[in-house]
Amino acid sequence: MKTLFCLLALVAVAASFAALPQQDSAMNCLLCEVAVRVAENPADREAHTVEDKFNAECKKEFGAIPFAEKECEKYGDAKLDAIINELEGGTAPEDVCRKLKECPEN
Numbered sequence: 001m002k003t004l005f006c007l008l009a010l011v012a013v014a015a016s017f018a019a020l021p022q023q024d025s026a027m028n029c030l031l032c033e034v035a036v037r038v039a040e041n042p043a044d045r046e047a048h049t050v051e052d053k054f055n056a057e058c059k060k061e062f063g064a065i066p067f068a069e070k071e072c073e074k075y076g077d078a079k080l081d082a083i084i085n086e087l088e089g090g091t092a093p094e095d096v097c098r099k100l101k102e103c104p105e106n
Contacts, residue, residue, distance in 0.1 A: 025104070031075040032102035034058050035083045040093050045084055051076055 038053045039045055058072035065071075079102070086096045097103040 025102075027071070028075070029097060029103035030062075031058065031072070032079065032083065032097035032100065034061060035076070035080055036087070036093050036096050039080070039084050039087055042088075045088065050080055050084060054080060 034057050035050075035054050038057055039050045044050060044053065054076050055072055058076070059069055062068035062072065079100070082100055083096055086099060087093065091099055098105055
């Protein structure tokens with residue numbers, strides 16, 4: 001009986017870890033879309049301006065989610081430069097997140 005219980009617990013833990021990348025990917029896609037919306041206007045692409053606007057917009061949209069503020073900051077620090085570079089390089093706003101592999105291909 002103990003063996004069966006341990007086996008079931010192990011399967012449950014393994015299944016929860018297998019689901020994490022999909023959840024993380026979905027959140028990254030949403031965060032990327034917010035970042036693109038904020039950085040879309042060429043006049044507002046100065047790094048600190050985009051970062052401030054992204055953090056404010058992200059907190060507004062995801063503030064009800066626990067730890068959202070930290071996730072917004074982490075994502076902004078890691079990805080905003082790449083998003084701005086794609087936009088400045090001529091990538092269409094609707095294609096940026098897919099090109100950066102933050103959102104799945106359609």
